[in-house]
Amino acid sequence: xxxxxxxxxxxxxxxxxxxxxxxxxxxxxxxxxxxxxxxxxxxxxxxxxxxxxxxxxxxxxxxxxxxxxxxxxxxxxxxxxxxxxxxxxxxxxxxxxxxxxxxxxxxxxxxxxxxxxxxxxxxxxxxxxxxxxxxxxxxxxxxxxxxxxxxxxxxxxxxxxxxxxxxxxxxxxxxxxxxxxxxxxxxxxxxxxxxxxxxxxxxxxxxxxxxxxxxxxxxxxxxxxxxxxxxxxxxxxxxxxxxxxxxxxxxxxxxxxxxxxxxxxxxxxxxxxxxxxxxxxxxxxxxxxxxxxxxxxxxxxxxxxxx
Amino acid sequence: xxxxxxxxxxxxxxxxxxxxxxxxxxxxxxxxxxxxxxxxxxxxxxxxxxxxxxxxxxxxxxxxxxxxxxxxxxxxxxxxxxxxxxxxxxxxxxxxxxxxxxxxxxxxxxxxxxxxxxxxxxxxxxxxxxxxxxxxxxxxxxxxxxxxxxxxxxxxxxxxxxxxxxxxxxxxxxxxxxxxxxxxxxxxxxxxxxxxxxxxxxxxxxxxxxxxxxxxxxxxxxxxxxxxxxxxxxxxxxxxxxxxxxxxxxxxxxxxxxxxxxxxxxxxxxxxxxxxxxxxxxx
Numbered sequence: 001x002x003x004x005x006x007x008x009x010x011x012x013x014x015x016x017x018x019x020x021x022x023x024x025x026x027x028x029x030x031x032x033x034x035x036x037x038x039x040x041x042x043x044x045x046x047x048x049x050x051x052x053x054x055x056x057x058x059x060x061x062x063x064x065x066x067x068x069x070x071x072x073x074x075x076x077x078x079x080x081x082x083x084x085x086x087x088x089x090x091x092x093x094x095x096x097x098x099x100x101x102x103x104x105x106x107x108x109x110x111x112x113x114x115x116x117x118x119x120x121x122x123x124x125x126x127x128x129x130x131x132x133x134x135x136x137x138x139x140x141x142x143x144x145x146x147x148x149x150x151x152x153x154x155x156x157x158x159x160x161x162x163x164x165x166x167x168x169x170x171x172x173x174x175x176x177x178x179x180x181x182x183x184x185x186x187x188x189x190x191x192x193x194x195x196x197x198x199x200x201x202x203x204x205x206x207x208x209x210x211x212x213x214x215x216x217x218x219x220x221x222x223x224x225x226x227x228x229x230x231x232x233x234x235x236x237x238x239x240x241x242x243x244x245x246x247x248x249x250x251x252x253x254x255x256x257x258x259x260x261x262x263x264x265x266x267x268x269x270x271x272x273x274x275x276x277x278x279x280x281x282x283x284x285x286x287x288x289x290x291x292x293x294x295x296x297x298x299x300x301x302x303x304x305x306x307x
Numbered sequence: 308x309x310x311x312x313x314x315x316x317x318x319x320x321x322x323x324x325x326x327x328x329x330x331x332x333x334x335x336x337x338x339x340x341x342x343x344x345x346x347x348x349x350x351x352x353x354x355x356x357x358x359x360x361x362x363x364x365x366x367x368x369x370x371x372x373x374x375x376x377x378x379x380x381x382x383x384x385x386x387x388x389x390x391x392x393x394x395x396x397x398x399x400x401x402x403x404x405x406x407x408x409x410x411x412x413x414x415x416x417x418x419x420x421x422x423x424x425x426x427x428x429x430x431x432x433x434x435x436x437x438x439x440x441x442x443x444x445x446x447x448x449x450x451x452x453x454x455x456x457x458x459x460x461x462x463x464x465x466x467x468x469x470x471x472x473x474x475x476x477x478x479x480x481x482x483x484x485x486x487x488x489x490x491x492x493x494x495x496x497x498x499x500x501x502x503x504x505x506x507x508x509x510x511x512x513x514x515x516x517x518x519x520x521x522x523x524x525x526x527x528x529x530x531x532x533x534x535x536x537x538x539x540x541x542x543x544x545x546x547x548x549x550x551x552x553x554x555x556x557x558x559x560x561x562x563x564x565x566x567x568x569x570x571x572x573x574x575x576x577x578x579x580x581x582x583x584x585x586x587x588x589x590x
Contacts (some may be wrong), residue, residue: 011426011429014426014429014430015426015429015430015432015433016433018426018427018429018430018433019430019433019434022430022434023434023442026442026443026446027442027446029446029447030445030446136571136574136575137567137571139570139574140518140567140568140570140571140574141563141567141570142522142525142526142563142566142567142570144526144529144545145525145545145559145562145563145566145567148545148549148552148559148563149559149560149563151552152552152556152559152560156552156553236432239432239433239435240435240436240437242435246435246437246438246441246530247437247526247529247530250530251549258437258438261438261441262441262530265441265442265445266445273442277434277438277442280434280435280438281433281434284433284435285433288433
């Protein structure tokens with residue numbers, strides 16, 4: 001088990017290093033921040049002085065090494081736009097992103113998990129058909145369009161909820177629901193098919209033959225094993241929710257990290273882009289590290305394979 | 308082939324998917340001959356006209372209404388489908404070629420090559436795809452070619468992972484081992500013996516990836532990083548229509564429905580293909 005954990009930890013660290021490296025080099029392709037940030041009439045000397053102050057006059061590999069050395073300590077430099085440490089700017093936006101992602105994830109898993117379990121146990125009945133149709137539609141709907149439609153209906157027509165912004169529980173309802181639809185559609189389909197597989201397994205038949213009550217067989221034998229792929233999916237979706245809700249955050253004017261990074265890309269604020277992507281990648285990799293550990297608990301076969 | 312077509316016709320989802328998809332492709336190919344109003348030059352006297360269903364074939368009829376410049380929404384959706392389907396097709400093929408090749412190499416060669424490639428997949432998975440796409444489009448500049456490259460870049464990992472798994476099993480099969488014994492080179496084995504056997508799973512992944520790519524393409528144009536105006540693209544229509552949401556619901560509703568219908572039919576077809584060929588390909 002310890003070797004399994006250390007191996008996974010090593011993979012996680014390599015992944016974060018890779019992400020930070022890719023982002024460093026891609027942001028260098030975005031353009032010259034000096035030309036963008038200084039006033040139009042700036043002289044060549046002023047541009048050079050500005051670049052020297054930011055360390056942009058050094059060779060690329062030297063910039064990369066000093067960037068890495070500082071990034072390890074959580075220092076991504078000063079934001080060009082906010083004139084504050086980039087990491088602070090990013091971390092300030094994290095609560096908004098996490099609130100949205102966690103709310104959407106909790107509701108998505110509850111709705112999707114319930115619907116998937118109903119669909120699997122009501123094989124061939126209307127309930128299965130209804131759940132699967134809704135899930136297919138949910139997966140086919142672009143989240144940002146769903147968001148716009150919800151705004152149109154609940155905010156513009158009915159006037160029940162605000163069209164966007166941040167601050168109260170009412171502001172959270174529409175964006176969280178939008179993302180929860182996307183999550184629950186994926187979870188419902190996955191849990192149904194993996195339950196259908198696990199309910200056919202020998203261990204379920206054995207449990208039934210032992211005379212265990214059907215509810216106990218379902219929860220402890222069928223559902224427990226069917227949850228393994230769902231746990232993987234939750235890990236993957238959480239990454240998409242943390243960084244990929246860029247568009248949802250834009251539609252609802254939600255002040256999260258995703259929207260911050262989009263704005264930073266537009267204004268060529270390299271340090272904020274780098275810090276933002278590094279933070280999201282770290283969170284994502286940590287979640288998936290925990291998911292890998294959870295596997296070991298759910299599926300003893302994996303634990304033994306690592307030894 | 309006959310059995311395949313019969314199974315397709317008998318499946319409800321697969322048939323629905325392929326019919327809608329054929330309709331969309333036909334509409335995209337025949338767009339200039341359908342007698343639709345100009346999708347780019349609008350009729351400024353008919354700005355923000357609501358959908359009308361009377362006199363559908365009369366000149367100046369707008370079954371889905373018009374936008375803020377008086378451009379016919381139906382026409383823009385049909386012309387937009389040309390862009391969406393072209394980008395989707397190129398991105399799926401490009402991502403597929405790269406992904407299948409690397410998947411075969413990783414699975415067949417194993418060892419350090421395999422480990423390096425799989426670490427690369429892990430690294431890319433750690434950046435949310437939307438952020439990766441945004442960064443790269445911002446760095447390269449928004450153009451049709453760059454969009455295809457970016458979408459293919461977000462796509463190759465899915466092929467690589469699944470194909471690698473398939474190849475790991477194929478590698479030990481008799482026909483591969485006998486080819487090796489009679490002295491076939493590694494390249495020969497990969498191309499002649501492995502590749503034909505992974506085409507089916509690749510096709511299944513391609514269909515499911517097409518759906519994801521269409522949504523991502525729409526999201527990128529929604530954020531202004533897609534095909535540049537005045538060309539009609541579904542995502543951009545949504546972004547422009549969003550401003551008029553309180554006065555003209557149709558401008559923002561129909562392009563979204565078009566995306567949804569396209570993705571739904573591609574998904575239905577992909578699900579059916581996967582269940583038909585190999586239900587174990589679920590990821």
